[in-house]
Amino acid sequence: MTTATTTTAQQIDCAWLLQDPGAQAAQADMRIAIGADGRIASIAPIGAKAPGPRQLALPALSNAHDHGRTFRSATLGAFDKPLESWLPFLGTVPGLDPYICAATSFARSVRHGVANLMVHYTGVQGGMPYVEEARHVARAAKDVGVRIGFAVSIRERNGIAYADNASVLQALRPGIRDAVAGRLSVKTIPPAQYLEQVDEVARMLEEGGYTDHVTAQYGPAAVHWCSTPLLEAIARASADTGRPIHMHCLETPYQRVWADKHHPQGMVRFLDDIGLLSPRLTLAHCAMARPDELALLAERGVTIAVNTSSNLYLKSGIAPVPEMLRQGCRVAMGLDSTGFDEDDDALREMRIAYQLHRGWGFERTMTREQLWRFAACNGVRSVSGSGAIATGRLTPGAPADIVVLDWDKLDDDMLFPDVDPLDLLLARANGTHIAKVIVGGRTVVEAGRVQGIDEPALRAELIASARAALAADARHPAWLDTVRALGEDLAPFYRDGMGDCCT
Numbered sequence: 180m181t182t183a184t185t186t187t188a189q190q191i192d193c194a195w196l197l198q199d200p201g202a203q204a205a206q207a208d209m210r211i212a213i214g215a216d217g218r219i220a221s222i223a224p225i226g227a228k229a230p231g232p233r234q235l236a237l238p239a240l241s242n243a244h245d246h247g248r249t250f251r252s253a254t255l256g257a258f259d260k261p262l263e264s265w266l267p268f269l270g271t272v273p274g275l276d277p278y279i280c281a282a283t284s285f286a287r288s289v290r291h292g293v294a295n296l297m298v299h300y301t302g303v304q305g306g307m308p309y310v311e312e313a314r315h316v317a318r319a320a321k322d323v324g325v326r327i328g329f330a331v332s333i334r335e336r337n338g339i340a341y342a343d344n345a346s347v348l349q350a351l352r353p354g355i356r357d358a359v360a361g362r363l364s365v366k367t368i369p370p371a372q373y374l375e376q377v378d379e380v381a382r383m384l385e386e387g388g389y390t391d392h393v394t395a396q397y398g399p400a401a402v403h404w405c406s407t408p409l410l411e412a413i414a415r416a417s418a419d420t421g422r423p424i425h426m427h428c429l430e431t432p433y434q435r436v437w438a439d440k441h442h443p444q445g446m447v448r449f450l451d452d453i454g455l456l457s458p459r460l461t462l463a464h465c466a467m468a469r470p471d472e473l474a475l476l477a478e479r480g481v482t483i484a485v486n487t488s489s490n491l492y493l494k495s496g497i498a499p500v501p502e503m504l505r506q507g508c509r510v511a512m513g514l515d516s517t518g519f520d521e522d523d524d525a526l527r528e529m530r531i532a533y534q535l536h537r538g539w540g541f542e543r544t545m546t547r548e549q550l551w552r553f554a555a556c557n558g559v560r561s562v563s564g565s566g567a568i569a570t571g572r573l574t575p576g577a578p579a580d581i582v583v584l585d586w587d588k589l590d591d592d593m594l595f596p597d598v599d600p601l602d603l604l605l606a607r608a609n610g611t612h613i614a615k616v617i618v619g620g621r622t623v624v625e626a627g628r629v630q631g632i633d634e635p636a637l638r639a640e641l642i643a644s645a646r647a648a649l650a651a652d653a654r655h656p657a658w659l660d661t662v663r664a665l666g667e668d669l670a671p672f673y674r675d676g677m678g679d680c681c682t
Contacts, residue, residue, distance in 0.1 A: 201550060451479065583617075
């Protein structure tokens with residue numbers, strides 16, 4: 180089930196308006212008028228108490244790093260594992276309908292207040308040509324009503340761990356080597372073939388009328404997963420086309436070890452030397468980045484997508500956000516298909532990031548204005564490119580990307596009428612308080628339900644098809660046991676510094 184994607188003029192009367200949170204004080208009893216062009220026509224006082232139930236309106240949020248996954252990690256049996264042993268669990272679910280997978284994932288994001296969503300698309304779901312699968316993902320974004328960046332992911336070396344496969348296999352128990360080699364090896368493809376694939380996706384988006392909702396991007400997985408010739412080709416192609424690049428970087432302590440062994444003069448400096456660092460680039464994580472590296476990223480205008488909950492969930496560490504801000508880095512919020520409660524709740528993600536990075540005691544290392552740039556503004560460029568129209572503030576002429584919260588539900592124990600609404604938002608707001616989400620003037624969530632698709636029905640269909648596929652796959656139990664054993668064997672491999680195979 181889908182609904183029309185056109186916008187109509189409408190207005191929102193709110194008891195409180197956070198027009199530019201952290202930079203501008205909350206305003207009481209305001210009216211937002213939205214034009215048929217999907218932009219904010221005007222913002223003005225109502226002149227009386229806002230009628231009806233009390234509402235709080237604020238700009239929609241952005242998720243600057245995600246993968247569009249629909250099944251949560253604990254469902255796969257992958258809870259409490261570091262990234263390096265968690266990754267193989269992603270392959271324990273069989274290929275499913277890519278439209279349903281994407282639509283249910285995007286619906287969960289938009290229900291939690293996200294208007295702009297980065298999708299580093301790492302897995303082929305449907306057993307169909309890649310461009311056709313990308314078309315299904317684009318259609319899902321359009322139906323749900325969310326804007327996405329679609330990075331065509333590529334990983335063409337080191338399929339099992341941060342070393343060549345032959346060396347890693349020797350560190351594994353003999354009984355699983357063949358199965359691991361057969362399932363986790365990656366193909367080495369010529370750079371030109373990868374660049375053409377991205378071009379094909381971009382042409383499909385243009386011809387299919389999806390460009391208002393989807394931006395094609397280059398998605399090299401990470402330096403340790405991509406060869407230097409491939410990264411050099413991507414840097415040149417991005418400079419020629421203006422197309423964005425989205426890549427993981429220095430996510431875990433083990434990636435830091437790899438980077439220092441393979442690039443003793445500095446991995447970030449290496450990326451700069453090959454022309455990859457620019458305002459077109461978003462680097463996800465940078466949890467292990469050092470001050471000198473952050474200074475260079477700031478100088479080159481790179482966006483850093485920090486994934487607080489994901490890094491906690493996967494035991495990767497806490498990103499040095501205060502140092503990033505001190506260095507002048509452009510920092511954006513990512514959820515990485517996780518969220519603190521595995522729910523993609525962007526409001527809760529914003530809160531935990533703020534509480535970790537705002538400073539201790541009377542020290543202030545992250546202001547509320549910086550928090551809002553992190554949660555709403557800076558991620559827009561990661562999703563739609565460096566030339567995207569900025570959102571994250573509600574101003575006349577800007578796209579009408581608005582989240583409306585049920586203020587009666589959020590402020591259900593009011594004692595003092597002059598408590599700052601932003602205090603309550605940062606203290607307790609979560610997705611259950613969201614009543615409406617508007618993206619580009621289109622109401623995509625109403626009364627907590629996604630309007631463009633039947634999310635409950637699609638989710639039920641997805642779970643049923645996944646269970647049926649697993650039941651029909653006689654090889655699955657053995658592969659799941661292999662993945663568990665692989666995680667056990669990789670632990671000493673990484674703890675011992677990856678041995679000689681990392682030199």
